[in-house]
Amino acid sequence: MPANLTAQYLKAEEEYRRSSTVDEELKCLQVMLQEIPKHKGTDHLQAMLKSKISKAKREITTEKKGGSRGLRIPRQGAGTAILLGPPNTGKSQLVATLTRAEPEVAPYPFTTKLPAPAMMPWEDVHVQLIDTPPITADYMDSHLHGLTRAADLALLVVDLGSDDGVEQCQEVLDRLSTTKTRLAATSYLDEEDVGLSYTQTFLVANKIDADDARERLDLLHELCPLDFREFVVSAKEATGLEELREAVFRSMDVVRVYTKLPSAKQPDFDRPFTIRRGRTLLDLAGQVHKDYAERLKNARVWGSAVHDGTVVKGDYVLHDKDVVELHI
Ligand SMILES: Nc1nc2c(ncn2[C@@H]2O[C@H](COP(=O)(O)OP(=O)(O)O)[C@@H](O)[C@H]2O)c(=O)[nH]1
Ligand SMILES: [Mg+2]
Numbered sequence: 001m002p003a004n005l006t007a008q009y010l011k012a013e014e015e016y017r018r019s020s021t022v023d024e025e026l027k028c029l030q031v032m033l034q035e036i037p038k039h040k041g042t043d044h045l046q047a048m049l050k051s052k053i054s055k056a057k058r059e060i061t062t063e064k065k066g067g068s069r070g071l072r073i074p075r076q077g078a079g080t081a082i083l084l085g086p087p088n089t090g091k092s093q094l095v096a097t098l099t100r101a102e103p104e105v106a107p108y109p110f111t112t113k114l115p116a117p118a119m120m121p122w123e124d125v126h127v128q129l130i131d132t133p134p135i136t137a138d139y140m141d142s143h144l145h146g147l148t149r150a151a152d153l154a155l156l157v158v159d160l161g162s163d164d165g166v167e168q169c170q171e172v173l174d175r176l177s178t179t180k181t182r183l184a185a186t187s188y189l190d191e192e193d194v195g196l197s198y199t200q201t202f203l204v205a206n207k208i209d210a211d212d213a214r215e216r217l218d219l220l221h222e223l224c225p226l227d228f229r230e231f232v233v234s235a236k237e238a239t240g241l242e243e244l245r246e247a248v249f250r251s252m253d254v255v256r257v258y259t260k261l262p263s264a265k266q267p268d269f270d271r272p273f274t275i276r277r278g279r280t281l282l283d284l285a286g287q288v289h290k291d292y293a294e295r296l297k298n299a300r301v302w303g304s305a306v307h308d309g310t311v312v313k314g315d316y317v318l319h320d321k322d323v324v325e326l327h328i
Contacts, residue, residue, distance in 0.1 A: 009035035026056040047223050050167040054137045058174055061138045073117050073147065077126035078274040079252030082115075082148055082199075084183075085157035086168035087134035090206040093235040094157065095131040098245060103131050110134060115143055122249040125256060125274055137171040145181040153251045154183055154201040156228065160216045161207035170224050185227045200251060201228045204244065209234040253277045255320040257284055267323045275318060282314035285326060295328040 005013075009032055016028035033049045036042050073080075083091040087109030095103050101118030104111050112133050119126040130151065133141045148154055156172065159165035176182050183201040190196035203226055205217055217232065229247065233240035254274040260267035275284055281301075286293035302308045303322035318324070 004037055006035045022056050022059045026053065026060065029053045029056060043219070044223075047167060047219065050164075051170050051223070054167060054171045055174055058137050058171070058178070073115065073128075073130060075128065075150075076117070077119055077128045078249060078254050078256075079152040080117075080128040080130065080150070081120075081153040081155055081248050081251075082130040082144075082151040083132055083155045083157055083204075084135060084144065084148065084172065086136060086159065086165075086172055088162070089134075089157040089159040089165070089168075090161075090235045091134075091157050092131050094155075094204070094206065094233075095129050097235050097238055097241060099129060101131075115141070115147055120245065120248070122245050124270070124272055125249065127248055127252060135172045135175055136168070137175060140175055140179075145179060148181050148183075148199050149197045151199055152187070152253075153248060154199045155204045155248075156183060156201050157204045157206055158220060159207055160205050160213035160220075160232075161210035163216070165216055166220045166223055169220065173224070173226075183228070185229070202244070202247065202251070203228040203230045205230060205232045206235050208232050208239065209237050255318050255322070257318050258321070258323045259284075259288055260323060260325045262325055262327060267325075279318060280314060281312060281316040281318065281324065284318060284324065285314070285328075288326065292326065292328055297327045299327060300325040 012028045012031035029052050092103040092105045095118050098120045099118040115130050115132045117130050120129050158169045180196045182198050184198035187200040188198050231244045256272035258267040258272050285296040298311050300309045301312050303319050305319045
């Protein structure tokens with residue numbers, strides 16, 4: 001218990017313990033936060049109060065659920081990653097730096113009003129990124145549920161440039177925990193309730209270039225421990241982004257396959273097909289052309305798993321960077 005708490009603080013704390021409604025609870029918490037001495041020794045308690053306040057506010061306002069007019073963004077590229085997070089964390093800046101898109105980046109919240117796709121290159125493939133409006137304790141764009149469920153990956157962006165970053169991140173998680181669209185280390189559907197969907201998530205701690213960013217990162221680990229893979233980056237200075245870019249592609253769990261017709265000397269190395277890991281030659285054939293799955297006789301493969309030019313059948317499981325000559 002920190003020293004020199006005011007009489008008003010102690011009174012509010014006592015009332016808080018006895019409060020019987022969320023409204024009462026919220027009022028007490030707000031007095032406590034206002035009265036608490038602001039110094040390093042009370043950081044932990046301050047953060048705790050803020051998180052309790054946002055939780056109480058959320059409980060008061062949850063009930064207005066947005067309708068689910070689905071906004072569909074056609075899938076493109078090797079897979080889709082959706083950026084999620086509080087306002088001003090640098091989601092749009094990240095999309096701008098990772099892609100060639102030019103979303104509006106500004107130092108005030110709600111600059112991004114609608115989810116917007118852009119293509120992120122990695123080696124010879126692209127991953128679709130979706131920039132989104134922010135999530136706060138009392139606002140979440142209704143399209144985000146469907147888009148998050150449909151995405152292969154979510155990037156939860158945290159602001160290391162602001163003292164409120166950790167609390168706001170917790171608010172996003174709290175908000176999502178009241179819905180059936182949630183974030184987790186891996187994607188899966190709940191065993192008891194298949195309507196409850198978890199999307200694989202990376203934590204992207206942004207603005208590591210900012211003053212005190214390291215301390216805020218420590219605070220994040222302490223107050224908001226998550227089992228997501230974590231990437232510490234600066235979207236502005238482009239630090240840590242190459243590692244993130246590669247991990248995003250790898251998380252799509254696809255392999256690249258270069259196809260070649262028997263008549264062609266060289267496979268088409270510019271535009272690989274991407275296909276989910278574990279899928280077969282037959283699946284690829286159907287992706288190349290809708291008739292090919294039926295007409296496929298066999299294929300010759302050059303790649304890591306077979307001797308050069310090995311003839312394989314439709315059940316051959318594809319590997320990353322296989323070159324495949326389809327015989328139909
Ligand atoms: N210092 C620093 N500022 C950043 C970084 N990324 C974004 N910003 C700033 O943070 C503010 C919000 O960025 P924006 O991308 O619009 O955030 P969004 O609301 O999450 O889309 C802008 O003023 C950006 O210039 C970063 O890596 N470092
Ligand atoms: Mg934005």
